[in-house]
Amino acid sequence: MSKKLSKEELRAKELKKLQRISISMSNLLISIKSLAALLKASIPLSDTIKTISEQSSDPNLNKIYAFISQEIDKGSTVAEAMRLFPKVFPGTVSSVVEAGEKGGSLEKNLIFIAETLKKEWELKKKLKGAVIYPIIIISLTLTEFVGMIFIVLPKLETLFNSFPNIPPLTLFIMKTALTIRTNWLPILLVILVIVACLIVFLKTKLGKMFTGWLALNFPILKNLFKSNILSTFSRTLSVLLASGIPLSKSMTIASTTMSNYLYAKVLAGVKNGLEQGKDLSVSLSLYPNYFNNSYVKMVDVGEVSGTLEDNLMYLHEYYSEEVTEMSNNIVTFVEPLLLILVGAIIGLLGVTILMPIYQLMGTING
Numbered sequence: 001m002s003k004k005l006s007k008e009e010l011r012a013k014e015l016k017k018l019q020r021i022s023i024s025m026s027n028l029l030i031s032i033k034s035l036a037a038l039l040k041a042s043i044p045l046s047d048t049i050k051t052i053s054e055q056s057s058d059p060n061l062n063k064i065y066a067f068i069s070q071e072i073d074k075g076s077t078v079a080e081a082m083r084l085f086p087k088v089f090p091g092t093v094s095s096v097v098e099a100g101e102k103g104g105s106l107e108k109n110l111i112f113i114a115e116t117l118k119k120e121w122e123l124k125k126k127l128k129g130a131v132i133y134p135i136i137i138i139s140l141t142l143t144e145f146v147g148m149i150f151i152v153l154p155k156l157e158t159l160f161n162s163f164p165n166i167p168p169l170t171l172f173i174m175k176t177a178l179t180i181r182t183n184w185l186p187i188l189l190v191i192l193v194i195v196a197c198l199i200v201f202l203k204t205k206l207g208k209m210f211t212g213w214l215a216l217n218f219p220i221l222k223n224l225f226k227s228n229i230l231s232t233f234s235r236t237l238s239v240l241l242a243s244g245i246p247l248s249k250s251m252t253i254a255s256t257t258m259s260n261y262l263y264a265k266v267l268a269g270v271k272n273g274l275e276q277g278k279d280l281s282v283s284l285s286l287y288p289n290y291f292n293n294s295y296v297k298m299v300d301v302g303e304v305s306g307t308l309e310d311n312l313m314y315l316h317e318y319y320s321e322e323v324t325e326m327s328n329n330i331v332t333f334v335e336p337l338l339l340i341l342v343g344a345i346i347g348l349l350g351v352t353i354l355m356p357i358y359q360l361m362g363t364i365n366g
Contacts, residue, residue, distance in 0.1 A: 025121045027058045091253045099243035110294035137338040149177045212261035224326045231319035238312035
């Protein structure tokens with residue numbers, strides 16, 4: 001007979017289930033805007049959270065807000081409840097909410113968060129737009145290649161085998177295609193095993209170091225990724241400082257929310273420099289490969305003039321514009337290269353098919 005779980009155990013089980021859920025940025029953005037609007041209407045916080053938990057189009061987000069509502073009824077703050085769901089509410093969001101609760105400016109801080117999330121969402125869309133086009137073209141090319149191997153070439157094998165002299169290139173491609181068709185299951189299994197191993201590897205510390213290094217050294221895209229990182233970091237730090245969070249704590253939050261492992265490690269080193277009494281600009285200048293001279297100089301000017309958060313927001317806008325421009329340029333630059341690649345593959349297959357036919361016609365005419 002199975003043991004009946006207590007209310008606390010059931011709640012802990014529900015929490016673990018909800019913590020695995022990912023929420024789309026658009027739904028989260030709408031919910032935070034609604035939260036700010038309800039608070040502006042002087043609706044009590046507990047009633048506001050309960051209302052939000054019933055109005056999202058995403059049932060999972062409603063469940064998360066319902067859980068948060070129950071935590072608030074038990075005496076937790078909104079920030080404490082949000083920290084239970086780090087996949088939904090990043091450290092930046094919960095920290096700004098906490099600052100708003102302590103300073104009596106929760107409504108203002110929520111509006112600030114909504115604007116920040118909107119900018120982050122738009123920036124990610126631009127970044128994906130630059131990367132997804134090459135992926136689509138390469139995927140279509142691979143689909144075409146598989147179609148030739150499994151559909152077109154088998155119908156031509158009988159015809160080509162009747163020819164007296166098959167060109168070496170055609171013979172090689174026909175044999176390769178035949179090998180793939182007769183051994184497609186083992187080949188597929190090997191590919192799946194390699195992909196599974198790669199996924200597991202990328203989740204390890206070494207794998208995160210590799211993806212971080214690859215993003216900063218990948219041809220054509222490295223400057224785009226770096227500008228995106230600098231833009232995100234600048235905005236995050238500016239938002240945290242504007243919310244009244246101390247610089248050292250802001251750096252801790254910024255480093256933990258950084259997606260690139262190498263930059264996160266560098267920011268941890270920068271934080272250590274701050275704790276030793278160094279200025280932020282001095283600490284950043286120790287990592288010239290990650291923060292260029294102009295970036296460090298802008299931070300230095302901000303520290304001297306007392307406008308650090310404004311200068312950081314300017315840097316965010318500057319690098320976000322760079323991301324937009326580079327995204328457009330990359331698509332323009334990569335498009336002809338991909339067309340050349342597709343054309344080369346189609347041309348190779350065309351030569352494979354037409355070469356023996358022309359050779360046979362030459363034999364007949366001779």
